[in-house]
Amino acid sequence: MTSFISREPVLNERDFVGHAAELAWAADLLGRPSPQNCNFIGEPRIGKTSLLYQVYARQLGLAPGVKGAYVWLRLAELPDYRPSTFWRAMLSRLLGEAGRAAPSLPTDAQDVFDELDETIEELVEEGGYGRIICLIDDFDLLKSGIGSRDLDWLRSLATRYGETMAFVISSSEPVVELEDRLRAEEESAMQVSLFANTLNDRWLGLLPVEEAEQLCRETAVAEQQPPLTDEEVAFLLAEAGRHPALLKIAAAYLFEARRYDTGPEMLEEVREDVRLDRHVVWLCRQLWQRRSPAEQAVLAQVLAGDTAVSDRITLKQLTRHLGLLEKREGELALFADAFAYWVDQLLNGPVDTAVPALPVTDELLYDSQTRMVRVDGREVRLTSLEGRLLDYFLAHKNEVCTVENLLGDVWGPGKSRSVVEKAVNRLRVKVEHDPKRPRFILSARGEGYLLRLP
Numbered sequence: 001m002t003s004f005i006s007r008e009p010v011l012n013e014r015d016f017v018g019h020a021a022e023l024a025w026a027a028d029l030l031g032r033p034s035p036q037n038c039n040f041i042g043e044p045r046i047g048k049t050s051l052l053y054q055v056y057a058r059q060l061g062l063a064p065g066v067k068g069a070y071v072w073l074r075l076a077e078l079p080d081y082r083p084s085t086f087w088r089a090m091l092s093r094l095l096g097e098a099g100r101a102a103p104s105l106p107t108d109a110q111d112v113f114d115e116l117d118e119t120i121e122e123l124v125e126e127g128g129y130g131r132i133i134c135l136i137d138d139f140d141l142l143k144s145g146i147g148s149r150d151l152d153w154l155r156s157l158a159t160r161y162g163e164t165m166a167f168v169i170s171s172s173e174p175v176v177e178l179e180d181r182l183r184a185e186e187e188s189a190m191q192v193s194l195f196a197n198t199l200n201d202r203w204l205g206l207l208p209v210e211e212a213e214q215l216c217r218e219t220a221v222a223e224q225q226p227p228l229t230d231e232e233v234a235f236l237l238a239e240a241g242r243h244p245a246l247l248k249i250a251a252a253y254l255f256e257a258r259r260y261d262t263g264p265e266m267l268e269e270v271r272e273d274v275r276l277d278r279h280v281v282w283l284c285r286q287l288w289q290r291r292s293p294a295e296q297a298v299l300a301q302v303l304a305g306d307t308a309v310s311d312r313i314t315l316k317q318l319t320r321h322l323g324l325l326e327k328r329e330g331e332l333a334l335f336a337d338a339f340a341y342w343v344d345q346l347l348n349g350p351v352d353t354a355v356p357a358l359p360v361t362d363e364l365l366y367d368s369q370t371r372m373v374r375v376d377g378r379e380v381r382l383t384s385l386e387g388r389l390l391d392y393f394l395a396h397k398n399e400v401c402t403v404e405n406l407l408g409d410v411w412g413p414g415k416s417r418s419v420v421e422k423a424v425n426r427l428r429v430k431v432e433h434d435p436k437r438p439r440f441i442l443s444a445r446g447e448g449y450l451l452r453l454p
Contacts, residue, residue, distance in 0.1 A: 004215075004222040005252040007245070007279065009049035013058065017218055018211040018244060019051050023060065025202055026168060030061025030133060035166035037158055039139075039175055042204030043322060044286050045245035048170035049074065049137050051204070055168055056135045068131035069097040069123065075138045081145035083109040090134065091116040098123055113153050120157065124164050132165040139169040140178055148182045155195040167199075172290075175199055205323030206242035206335060213237070215244060219251045225258070235267050239274055241326075241336030245283065250274045250338075260411045260419045265383035272426060275338050284342035287324060299324065299334065303343055307332040364431060364440055364453060366390055373431055375440075380430045385410075389423055390431075393441065393451035402448040424449055 010016045022040065029036035042048045053072065054060075062068040071093045078085055088105050091112055095102045098119075106112050123129040142150075158167060169175070176196035207215065216236050220228045228236075232254060240246035253273040257266050274280055291299065294314045301309060302325060309315045309332070318325045326335050334340040365374040371387040372379050382390060392410050393401065406420050407413075428435040442450045 004219040005248045005255075007248070009053060011050070011053050011057070013054060015222065016050060016054050017215040018207045019047060019054075019204070020211065021208075022051060022202060022204065023054060023058075026055050027060040029200055030055075030131075030166060030168070031063065032061075034163050035061060035131065035133065036200055037166050037198045038168045039199040039201050040168075040170045040204055041174055041201055041321075042170070042172065043290070044172060045243075045283055046204050046323075047244045048172075048204060050244075052135050052137050052168065052170050055133075059133075061133065061166075062131050066130040067128050068133065069094065069129055071097050071132070071134045073134070073136050075136065075141045081142050083146055083150050084112060086142060086146060086150070087112040087116060091119065094119060094123075094132075094134075098127065098129075109150070117157065117160075120161055120165065124161060130164060132161065134165070134167050136167065136169040138171070139175065140171040140173055143178050143181070146182075148179065151179055151182070151195040155198060158195070158198050169199070174201060203321040205321065206326070207244060207247075209237070209242065212242040212244075212247060215247055216251060219248065220255070223251075223255055225255050232267070235270070239271055239337045241339065242323075243336060246274075246280065246336060246338065249277055249280055253277070256419070256422075260385070260415050260423075265385065269383050269385060269426070271337075273422070275341050276429075280338055281342060284339050285346070287339060288343055288346055291324075295322075295324075299343060300347055302332050303334060303340060303347070366394060375431050376433055382427070382430065385423060386427050386430065389427055390451075393449070394453075397451045397453045400444045400447050400450050404448075406448060420448075 004015055026038050029038055040048050040051060056070050056072040059068060059070050062070075071090070073089055073093055075081065075086075078089055084107055087109055088107075091105060092102045094116065106115060120132060123132065154167065157165060171178070174196065176194060179194050179196050206212070213233055216233050217228055220226070236247055236250050236254065240250040250270065253270045254267075257270050257273070288296065288299070292314075294311060295318055298309055298311055298314050298318060301307075315325070324335050324339070325332055327333070334343065363375065366372070366387075368387060368391055371382045371384070373382055373390065388410050389406070392406065403417050403420050407415050407417070411419060424441060425435070428438050428441050431440055432438045440452060442452055444450050
């Protein structure tokens with residue numbers, strides 16, 4: 001799997017798509033006579049790590065002929081977030097970038113910081129370094145360990161070496177909010193200016209339409225897929241929005257679906273796969289649960305179709321900064337259909353457990369003409385693939401259908417075993433009372449599946 005549909009950060013410049021405006025912004029600030037500190041603020045999985053790494057890999061802001069050291073520090077990779085661990089990692093990475101052997105490092109945070117300060121001074125004064133850029137990813141992870149003293153130390157470095165040194169960080173919230181909480185917890189008066197005061201903040205929202213389309217089409221090329229049709233691109237942008245992580249997940253399901261179904265029901269099957277993907281569910285819940293009550297109220301208002309939002313400040317936050325609302329065909333809407341679906345489930349899902357359960361019976365009736373299945377007193381419409389699969393099961397009811405037979409008779413040659421498992425799971429969701437404890441479509445361990453009917 002390439003980095004185009006991988007769920008890991010993109011660390012290859014060739015595979016990085018989007019955020020061109022943000023990269024240009026960072027290049028401008030870092031390339032000034034006195035480099036400026038930058039902070040990229042964004043929601044989980046919006047692309048902060050990939051963007052920050054591109055600044056590091058491309059050494060943005062480093063003028064030709066200038067000697068520079070770019071230090072990359074991803075805090076998620078540290079064993080803990082104690083001050084001593086953080087400062088030791090900073091010093092070790094800087095020495096590595098400067099081509100110097102890392103000596104036995106001190107363990108006390110103050111001692112490590114003093115050695116880091118001396119190293120920077122030596123690189124600038126004696127080593128001829130004209131740029132030292134420290135890139136710190138997921139900066140707000142430090143809130144569980146770092147203190148206001150450490151933030152003061154960071155500011156002292158940025159101030160003392162302001163003509164040479166700058167920090168580029170990423171966080172999921174403005175650093176000033178982190179500092180406010182730290183100082184409140186420590187009950188310390190702000191005797192010095194905040195580190196956040198030195199940062200230029202840039203919010204990361206959705207990709208522009210052109211970049212989102214480019215990501216979709218280049219993903220198809222990278223995955224050696226036939227070119228995406230305009231209908232498929234429009235589907236991806238509607239279902240996943242212009243969110244890079246959601247687009248990659250949706251594209252992966254689309255490419256998989258193309259392998260075994262090209263009919264008109266294919267996109268509907270992809271839609272179901274996307275909305276049931278565990279990472280999509282987690283991400284949508286994160287995007288909702290991280291919102292303030294005022295933001296949740298506006299999102300719910302728009303979801304309900306009431307676009308006459310009176311809270312203009314919150315509306316601006318949700319549109320311009322977070323990108324969770326956008327204009328679609330002139331109307332305000334949630335940025336992705338998958339997000340709208342899960343917000344609706346969170347707001348309007350079943351809450352009254354006293355409602356009588358539907359009757360559970362052993363009756364399963366299927367009309368192949370309309371593709372309607374009747375079970376437990378309810379009717380559900382199947383997709384064309386699900387219908388072919390159930391037809392096959394009914395023709396061989398109470399018999400074990402091997403995966404090989406299913407692949408050969410339902411899908412045809414050239415398909416992988418995983419497509420059978422996914423299709424069976426989708427069918428179970430529609431016909432079983434409890435898909436995790438099926439009573440109709442049973443698994444025959446090591447062989448295949450069996451449709452049990454009286």
